[in-house]
Amino acid sequence: xxxxxxxxxxxxxxxxxxxxxxxxxxxxxxxxxxxxxxxxxxxxxxxxxxxxxxxxxxxxxxxxxxxxxxxxxxxxxxxxxxxxxxxxxxxxxxxxxxxxxxxxxxxxxxxxxxxxxxxxxxxxxxxxxxxxxxxxxxxxxxxxxxxxxxxxxxxxxxxxxxxxxxxxxxxxxxxxxxxxxxxxxxxxxxxxxxxxxxxxxxxxxxxxxxxxxxxxxxxxxxxxxxxxxxxxxxxxxxxxxxxxxxxxxxxxxxxxxxxxxxxxxxxxxxxxxxxxxxxxxxxxxxxxxxxxxxxxxxxxxxxxxxxxxxxxxxxxxxxxxxxxxxxxxxxxxxxxxxxxxxxxxxxxxxxxxxxxxxxxxxxxxxxxxxxxxxxxxxxxxxxxxxxxxxxxxxxxxxxxxxxxxxxxxxxxxxxxxxxxxxxxxxxxxxxxxxxxxxxxxxxxxxxxxxxxxxxxxxxxxxxxxxxxxxxxxxxxxxxxxxxxxxxxxxxxxxxxxxxxxxxxxxxxxxxxxxxxxxxxxxxxxxxxxxxxxxxxxxxxxxxxxxxxxxxxxxxxxxxxxxxxxxx
Numbered sequence: 001x002x003x004x005x006x007x008x009x010x011x012x013x014x015x016x017x018x019x020x021x022x023x024x025x026x027x028x029x030x031x032x033x034x035x036x037x038x039x040x041x042x043x044x045x046x047x048x049x050x051x052x053x054x055x056x057x058x059x060x061x062x063x064x065x066x067x068x069x070x071x072x073x074x075x076x077x078x079x080x081x082x083x084x085x086x087x088x089x090x091x092x093x094x095x096x097x098x099x100x101x102x103x104x105x106x107x108x109x110x111x112x113x114x115x116x117x118x119x120x121x122x123x124x125x126x127x128x129x130x131x132x133x134x135x136x137x138x139x140x141x142x143x144x145x146x147x148x149x150x151x152x153x154x155x156x157x158x159x160x161x162x163x164x165x166x167x168x169x170x171x172x173x174x175x176x177x178x179x180x181x182x183x184x185x186x187x188x189x190x191x192x193x194x195x196x197x198x199x200x201x202x203x204x205x206x207x208x209x210x211x212x213x214x215x216x217x218x219x220x221x222x223x224x225x226x227x228x229x230x231x232x233x234x235x236x237x238x239x240x241x242x243x244x245x246x247x248x249x250x251x252x253x254x255x256x257x258x259x260x261x262x263x264x265x266x267x268x269x270x271x272x273x274x275x276x277x278x279x280x281x282x283x284x285x286x287x288x289x290x291x292x293x294x295x296x297x298x299x300x301x302x303x304x305x306x307x308x309x310x311x312x313x314x315x316x317x318x319x320x321x322x323x324x325x326x327x328x329x330x331x332x333x334x335x336x337x338x339x340x341x342x343x344x345x346x347x348x349x350x351x352x353x354x355x356x357x358x359x360x361x362x363x364x365x366x367x368x369x370x371x372x373x374x375x376x377x378x379x380x381x382x383x384x385x386x387x388x389x390x391x392x393x394x395x396x397x398x399x400x401x402x403x404x405x406x407x408x409x410x411x412x413x414x415x416x417x418x419x420x421x422x423x424x425x426x427x428x429x430x431x432x433x434x435x436x437x438x439x440x441x442x443x444x445x446x447x448x449x450x451x452x453x454x455x456x457x458x459x460x461x462x463x464x465x466x467x468x469x470x471x472x473x474x475x476x477x478x479x480x481x482x483x484x485x486x487x488x489x490x491x492x493x494x495x496x497x498x499x500x501x502x503x504x505x506x507x508x509x510x511x512x513x514x515x516x517x518x519x520x521x522x523x524x525x526x527x528x529x530x531x532x533x534x535x536x537x538x539x540x541x542x543x544x545x546x547x548x549x550x551x552x553x554x555x556x557x558x559x560x561x562x563x564x565x566x567x
Contacts, residue, residue, distance in 0.1 A: 054135035065112035093117030206280035301506035319446035320409035352379035353394035425531035458497030
């Protein structure tokens with residue numbers, strides 16, 4: 001009886017969903033009405049509001065409308081005929097051009113009832129249109145990927161035709177003698193786009209059948225453009241010219257630097273590295289924005305008591321402060337924040353770095369150059385004859401550097417440096433492994449900071465996440481916290497962010513070396529586990545515990561915290 005009612009009152013996909021037992025009839029009417037009110041396709045609405053899974057909907061829609069279904073994970077979007085239609089059409093009608101064969105184009109849709117879209121595409125392209133069902137969540141992801149590739153960086157034509165506003169820009173002479181002004185402007189636009197998106201790195205990558213540009217934003221790589229493969233050599237040549245590298249040398253890696261002046265008061269440096277790969281030279285540019293080192297300690301994400309420990313250590317006239325974490329965890333910014341606090345007229349500050357990333361007036365900075373034997377150890381020896389008050393060592397990598405740095409910290413100098421370890425307790429045992437005497441470690445090291453960078457949830461689209469009390473406790477929250485009530489949030493994604501996140505914050509384990517910790521360090525055979533146990537007894541938060549505070553405050557998500565802190 002209920003089935004007869006469905007046939008009379010509902011049609012198409014809603015009727016099928018009721019017949020399959022996936023929705024009640026009243027639910028089908030409700031979601032149909034609500035989708036119309038939100039001006040969304042029914043399938044998009046059901047997936048967005050987590051009523052049904054994309055895969056289930058794709059299977060049922062394909063069967064209901066007699067349309068084939070395809071998995072977008074098996075489709076190479078690099079070969080898709082994206083240029084056959086304007087992005088406005090792709091976005092407006094929620095479709096994806098997948099393949100063209102002669103006068104026919106195959107278009108991916110999540111809702112085959114979207115007849116208006118197919119008619120519009122037929123009209124604008126002049127082609128016969130065949131629909132193919134794809135999963136809604138994968139369709140959304142693919143369209144977002146296309147948007148990132150078309151919204152900021154102009155398309156570079158195959159033939160070098162000028163598509164830019166200022167045709168008088170200085171051209172680049174490539175190794176084959178061609179003058180190609182569009183390439184000049186294209187590279188400039190990529191650099192500006194990276195700066196505007198607060199990217200940390202730009203990757204120019206050649207492959208056998210395509211060439212792509214990716215930006216690292218908030219620690220994650222995102223593809224933003226695919227210039228024609230034919231332009232790969234010219235793009236590389238342009239970047240080499242800008243960074244004063246040898247255009248003719250393609251067999252070995254090269255390092256260079258670019259300075260881009262944005263205004264009278266602001267310039268951005270790019271550290272450039274080229275590397276020969278199977279299909280050409282890959283070029284990576286690291287964006288070095290000196291303003292990031294001048295944010296101030298309050299902008300880095302320290303908890304109040306952690307910040308106080310750091311400031312107290314900086315106020316000491318001697319001793320060692322160590323910052324540890326993997327590459328890309330923000331160690332340089334933490335060190336430079338401290339150096340900026342110390343950078344006063346009455347202090348002599350010397351730094352040894354490989355390479356110097358951020359140039360700061362008033363500080364004597366030295367680039368390590370191993371080929372001429374200017375190593376960290378040799379730079380440190382020179383510093384000690386230069387009457388220093390504060391010494392920054394970019395990284396302690398070997399026994400010799402470790403011993404000199406620790407000795408300097410014992411003899412009246414404040415030394416700041418980094419080590420590559422996973423947490424604060426392991427930093428102390430790493431120094432032991434570098435054969436620094438235990439008594440020297442115990443007397444010299446005053447503070448260790450382990451850190452990670454976690455993406456911050458977008459305030460415009462983050463949504464509450466339902467999670468059981470048992471799962472919250474399993475994640476590390478205390479029973480008292482759970483009983484008091486915890487609301488955590490998850491990423492969604494909107495036009496104000498990237499995949500639900502915007503910006504990053506630091507997560508820190510700040511461990512001052514107390515007398516109890518010194519006794520453990522001095523004990524022969526002691527290890528990182530004993531040091532960690534004592535630190536916990538003294539109320540020191542490890543990285544995960546500190547991150548849970550950010551989750552509790554709605555700054556980041558539990559998923560993101562686990563991504564950056566769980567080994």
